[in-house]
Amino acid sequence: MSVVSRIRSLQLKSLSSNIQAVSYVQIIPQRGISYDHLPVPPPAKIQLKxxxxxxxxxxYERYWSRDKRYKPQVNSDTxxxxxxxxxxxxxxxxPVIFLFSVSCSLVLIIAYYTTRHIEIWFDRSTKTPPWDWSRVxxxxxxxxxxxxxxxxxxxxxxxxxxxxxxxxxxLLVREELVISMEIFKNII
Structure with missing residues (x-):
């Protein structure tokens, strides 16, 4: 007798029968969740001689590893x-895998940080370097x-x-690059 037919056969006259009906209703979704994927397929009914x-x-058995109805797949198949x-x-x-992942992430963070410095000249399309005052x-x-x-x-x-x-x-733009002590005094 299935769970649904048991629920239908209950006569809901007393409190205990109501509790039984509610418990059966709660069992149905749990069974559907737990038996959604079968662990291993049953053996083939017809075997070759x-x-x-x-x-x-x-x-001879069929290869069930990639069949979505069965979980888990065979090791190393996915x-x-x-x-x-x-x-x-x-x-x-x-610990080795943890240290490897931490070291890789640190290398990536350091690489990102160092490429943001002004001394790195990636874009060579302009003649002025990135540390030139006109750009910085x-x-x-x-x-x-x-x-x-x-x-x-x-x-x-x-x-x-x-x-x-x-x-x-x-001064550089005007090409007045005569550097002397008088010019430095005027600048300051």
Whole structure:
């Protein structure tokens, strides 16, 4: 007798029969969830007979590993199981894998951080380097200088230096590169 027919056959007159009906109703979804995937398929009902003149083991079963109705798949059949099916048993490899993943992530973080520095010249389409004052004037204080700067001392604008660099840039553009002590006195 199935669960649904048991529920239908209950006469809901007393409190205990109501509780039984509710418990049966709760069992139905749990059974559907737990038996959604069968663990291993049953053996084939029809087996091939081995040839009479052959010796040895002869048994034919269909390959059920990629059938979605059955879980789990055979080890090493899917990509995930190919890489990770031994990890649940080889727990001594867990620290090595953890250290490898931490070191790889640190290398990626350091590579990202170092490419943000001003000294790296990726874009060679312009003739002016990235550290030229004409390109850096509006963003030099935003670029990373140190790995650890909790108070932001390296991310402050230096107005005296900006003034000096602007004057030097104007002199460079005018091609007045005669550097003498008098020019430095006028700049400051």
């Amino acid at each position: 081995p040839p009479p003149n052959e010796k040895g083991h002869f048994q 990509i995930y199981r190919f890489f990770f099916h031994n990890l649940e048993h080889d727990y001594e490899l867990w 004037r509006d963003k030099y204080w935003k670029l990373p200088h140190k790995c650890y700067d909790p108070y932001g001392y390296s991310h402050q604008r230096l107005f005296i230096m900006e003034k000096l660099q602007d004057k030097l840039l104007r």
